[in-house]
Amino acid sequence: MSVDTLREEQAIRRATDHLVQVFAGTHPAGQVESAVETIHRRFDGRPVRDFVPILVERIVRRELVEANREAGAGAPPEVTGDLHPEVAPDPRPATTEKTTSNAIGDISDTGGSRSPEVAGPARIQSAQVRGKGFLALIVVAVAVVAAVVVVVNTGQEETPLPLTTVRGVIGSEKKAFFEDPRVQKALADKGVRVEVDPAGSRQIATSIDLGQYDFAFPSSAPAGDRIQRQRHVSAKYTPFSSPMAIATFQPIADLLRKAGVVKQGAVLTFDVSRYLELVTTDVQWDQLTGNTVYPVRKNILVSTTDPRTSNSAAMYLAIASYVANDGTIVHGAAAEKTVLPLVSQLFTGQGYTDNTSEGPFKEYLTVGMGPTPMVWIYEAQFVDAATRGQLKPGMVLMYPSPTVLSKHTLVPFNASGDRVGRLLSTDPELQRLAAEHGFRSGAAAQFAKVAADHNVRVATDLIDVVETPAYDTLEHLLDGVAKSYG
Structure with missing residues (x-):
């Protein structure tokens, strides 16, 4: 990107942000941003670029003011303010300003159609750009602006936006x-x-x-x-979103594969139904056949956060309750009563649990399989740790079957x-950075590339995904689990 193009984009950005603030009381920010983008596009391919940001700002400002007048709202308090810090206030008399405004207002596209982004509830009328008049407009604008503005040396840094x-x-x-x-x-x-x-x-x-x-x-x-x-x-x-997953170690995954809990495919999957069978029959780690990698006398449990405070634990509860309810989303007091003893055991058997998902995952990364052979996490945490170089050899990711998508x-x-x-939902750079932190966003290809670049096997197609119970049902289950702590 050339310096001139970058400077123009920065000027357009400053103009947009200021117009959003000026017209905040009468027009939604998205409408103002769309208006600027629409008018700016009409200057594509034009060789003279020096005054494009000023022209775009004036056209959009004029249209928004006219829209306010049509709606009976009048001009906003700051409508006479200057958007460009590098441009001095305009000293021209009112008659000269009117002439310039009319010249700008005559810009139109060849089709004469209205842009749906600019037109809206306030009936903002699109400026008309006639090809024959465009050269005359540039000549007039250059002459007028050059006569009345003071431009800061282009070698200086751009004035940053007020934050x-x-x-x-x-x-x-x-x-x-x-x-x-x-x-x-x-x-x-x-x-x-x-x-x-x-x-x-x-x-x-x-x-x-x-x-x-x-x-x-x-x-x-x-x-x-x-x-x-x-x-x-x-x-x-x-x-963005992230499916729930389990962080573990390859020896643990291999051990559970022999026990019928883990299956190896394109990714490792964790059979929740088989896992609950081991929990309900009180099978301990040292009772698993051929266990030489983790022969400890304690129950086979996934480490989670505290269900009384943390969403990730609530998602774990949602999956477990679904499986315990014969593959059906829990609904109603009878179903809640049926599944509550089992799902409570999944939490109370763990002992102390952290309030946030950051705690147990950090312990997984730093301490190893001793206290936490399996940790319930967001997929994004594992991918993010890989990009930071925090994963150690043998650390692997498993997907519960079924899983839930944390939105x-x-x-x-x-x-x-x-x-x-x-901004988080629409800005391409922020969406790209979200993917680099392991979140699934609109930048799906970027997420896949990040995972591949750091040798993390992620599920490309999330098929076995279930919905969480209704909010009230989930709250009843969480309250029931909380009471089981005593």
Whole structure:
């Protein structure tokens, strides 16, 4: 990308962000951004680029002001403000300004059609660009602007966007993503600095004071739905997702394969039904035939987080309850009562459990199979650890069969939180970086490449996926498990 092209894009970005702020009270940010993008595209292929950002800004600003007037809203308070820090205020008399505005307003495309992004509820009218008048427009604009503006030396650095600080509470598995300097820079380029506090996703939905945040970003749709209801918010974003998985060691996988729990295919799969048979019959590790790699006298259990606070444990509960309920999603008091003794045993038999998924996975990475031969995780955590060089030889990933897809759901509480949700969901760079942190996002090819580059075998097609129980049912089960702790 040339220096001139980069400078033009930066100027367009500054213009867009400022227009979003100026018209925040009358037009959604997405509508303003679409208007800028539509007008900017009409200058594609034109050889004279110096004044394109100024022309784009003026056309869009003029149309939004006209739309406000049609709607009876009048001009926004800051409509006379200058978007470009490198351009001095315009000293021309009103008559000259009117002439320039008319010249700009005559721009139209050859088809004369309206852009659906610019047209909207406020009936913003598209500017008309006539090919015959375009050269005249450039000549007039260059002459007028050159006569009245002061341009900063192009060799100097661009003035950075003023940053808006946005605070959020997130599931701990996304902490590394938000702490990545590349993610912080990508957000800063859009004028946003995001500060986050990690917590267990169920904590976020049930006990965290959300009044101090601009958004909440738990790791599941049920938690997000509860937050929406509590805060009376209709908007939500699901910028990425991650299937649940099990981090283990190759010797453990081989041992469980002999016991009929693990199957080797394109990826390792963990048969939850067979696993529950071992749990219900109290089979211990040292009772497995031919066990020379982990001959310890303790129950065969997957290490999880605390179900009273953590979403990942709730997802584990959702899978176990489905299998224990004869392959049917639990619904109703009778089914809850039937599965509760078994699923409670999966948690109480573990002893102490951490509040967030970061804790047990960190122990897996640093301590080894001694205390945690199998750890319940998000697939993204394993892929992210691989990209950081944290995996040791023999560490492998297994997919439970069935599994559930954890849909990371961002719930915005105000315009700033909504802006972060939109950026994470639509910005190509942020989507790419999410894939590099192991999340499945819109950048599916990038995710596959990241996994392949770091020798992580991931499931390309997630087929054996079940839905979680309804939120109220899941809460009843979690409350039942909590009571079993005594």
